[in-house]
Amino acid sequence: TSKFVLMGAYDFYRRDFDNGPHARINTPAAGARYYFTNQLYADAMAGANFTRSYSGQDRTKPMFSASITNEFDKNSAARLSFTKSYSAVSYAEDIFSSWRLSGSINRQLLERLGGSASVFYGEGEYSGSSTNDELKGASVGLTYYLRDNIKANVNYNFSRTDSNVRTREYDKHVGTLGMTVEF
Numbered sequence: 782t783s784k785f786v787l788m789g790a791y792d793f794y795r796r797d798f799d800n801g802p803h804a805r806i807n808t809p810a811a812g813a814r815y816y817f818t819n820q821l822y823a824d825a826m827a828g829a830n831f832t833r834s835y836s837g838q839d840r841t842k843p844m845f846s847a848s849i850t851n852e853f854d855k856n857s858a859a860r861l862s863f864t865k866s867y868s869a870v871s872y873a874e875d876i877f878s879s880w881r882l883s884g885s886i887n888r889q890l891l892e893r894l895g896g897s898a899s900v901f902y903g904e905g906e907y908s909g910s911s912t913n914d915e916l917k918g919a920s921v922g923l924t925y926y927l928r929d930n931i932k933a934n935v936n937y938n939f940s941r942t943d944s945n946v947r948t949r950e951y952d953k954h955v956g957t958l959g960m961t962v963e964f
Contacts, residue, residue, distance in 0.1 A: 786814040790940040792797040794868070798835075804876065804909075806867060808844055832850065834876050834908065842867050842878070854887035875920040879905030881916070895924040915943040930963040 790810045803859040810828025825847045832840045846861035859897070865880040881903030889895045903916045918940030925933045938955045 784816045788812045788814065788824075788826065790828070801837040801901075802837070804835045805833045808866075810844060812846075821850070823847070823849045824894065832867055832876055840867075840908075841875075843948075857887070860884065863878075876908040877905050878908060879903055879916070893926040895926075896924045897924075897936045911945070912949065913945045917941050932961050934959045934961065 785821045788811070790808075790812070792806070792808040792810075794806045795797065795803055808828055808830050810826045812824060812826030814822055814824045814872050820822075826845070828839075830842045830844045834840065846864040846866075848860055850858060850860045852858040861882075861884045863880070863882050866878075868877050870878070880904045881901055883899060883901035885897065885899035887895065887897045898919070898921045900919045901917065904914065905916065906913045918938065920936060920938040920957065922934060922936035928932060931945050934958045936955075936959070938953075942949060942951055942953075
């Protein structure tokens, strides 16, 4: 019906190291969107992470995500979401099990100018070590529509990683400036 929508997804990741092993993660998932009102809806996805780790060990773990979105009006929307997943680490031969809670708000500020802000908090652990991380951050951005199919973006992202391994703790600041052209 128009109030209830079914969804499906399939993700496949393979991470390779030069002269080393690789990890694979297959994630089939199914979900639904339910409209409480025309502006308020919830999404939920559930599935499984079928992981072959760098050591060749096979694991099956649950994957889950849920969010609630309120489109206050045609110019404003807010979302609160939760995700639990597993991923192959890009800089080490390890698998990262994590959860994340995030919130975001988007607003069309002027006819051609849009803004967004988000925050997140999460935790995770590495399967190959006893390393546990606490992750948090925030971002803000502006989008200016030069034409209907061309937009310029400026964004700032901050993230902080706290860990039980002191040498892994760091702050990260990233600023981006870009342009998108749609054909």
